[in-house]
Amino acid sequence: MITLLFPITCKICENPIQEFSLAPVCQTCLEAPVEWTGKQCERCGLLLISSGSIHKDEFCRLCRKGVFRFEKARSFGLYEGRLRDLIQRLKYDGLRPLAKPLGRLLRNPIQRFNVDTWDVILPVPLHARRQRHRGFNQSALLAQEISRMLGIALSKDCVRVRDTPPQTGLRAAERRKNVTGAFLVPNPEKVRSLRVLLVDDVITTGATANACA
Numbered sequence: 236m237i238t239l240l241f242p243i244t245c246k247i248c249e250n251p252i253q254e255f256s257l258a259p260v261c262q263t264c265l266e267a268p269v270e271w272t273g274k275q276c277e278r279c280g281l282l283l284i285s286s287g288s289i290h291k292d293e294f295c296r297l298c299r300k301g302v303f304r305f306e307k308a309r310s311f312g313l314y315e316g317r318l319r320d321l322i323q324r325l326k327y328d329g330l331r332p333l334a335k336p337l338g339r340l341l342r343n344p345i346q347r348f349n350v351d352t353w354d355v356i357l358p359v360p361l362h363a364r365r366q367r368h369r370g371f372n373q374s375a376l377l378a379q380e381i382s383r384m385l386g387i388a389l390s391k392d393c394v395r396v397r398d399t400p401p402q403t404g405l406r407a408a409e410r411r412k413n414v415t416g417a418f419l420v421p422n423p424e425k426v427r428s429l430r431v432l433l434v435d436d437v438i439t440t441g442a443t444a445n446a447c448a
Contacts, residue, residue: 245260246258280438399414
């Protein structure tokens with residue numbers, strides 16, 4: 236009755252929502268993101284718009300130099316269009332129920348790994364000050380959904396000890412410098428020798444994942 240009197244509109248396309256949804260986003264927008272199926276770096280997962288960005292060994296320039304400490308990274312798709320809209324509504328508008336459909340999008344990219352080899356899932360942590368301001372960690376919400384899907388334990392054994400400025404607008408080298416020393420594992424023995432699946436909402440240059448690794 237309330238919905239009939241006060242129709243709910245989608246927070247993305249602003250069309251009326253015809254079906255029940257925990258988040259005020261229509262099914263059309265939820266189903267709009269398209270998984271990347273093109274070329275990508277075999278190691279860092281860099282999505283390659285131009286085939287000239289990748290070497291014949293399937294690695295990008297940075298991975299051929301051995302810049303990254305993590306073993307492999309994958310993402311669902313390009314950070315644009317409806318995928319970007321959904322992530323931003325979760326991250327900045329506090330639409331926490333969106334973590335469930337966004338987490339499900341990661342099922343295919345994750346299953347390209349050997350899922351049985353992971354011991355724990357670890358979300359990229361927010362600094363305590365930023366988490367208090369936002370009220371939640373979007374990466375932790377995504378990690379919780381992935382943990383439920385895959386039946387892998389969730390870990391919180393990494394903390395952010397520096398409240399770094401946003402990475403937006405920084406070059407790759409500046410991003411790496413910005414997050415250097417930003418993360419700490421207080422009890423290294425808890426994760427030593429474990430295979431860790433690190434979860435973040437957006438990967439751009441791999442600087443944050445590398446700092447966590």
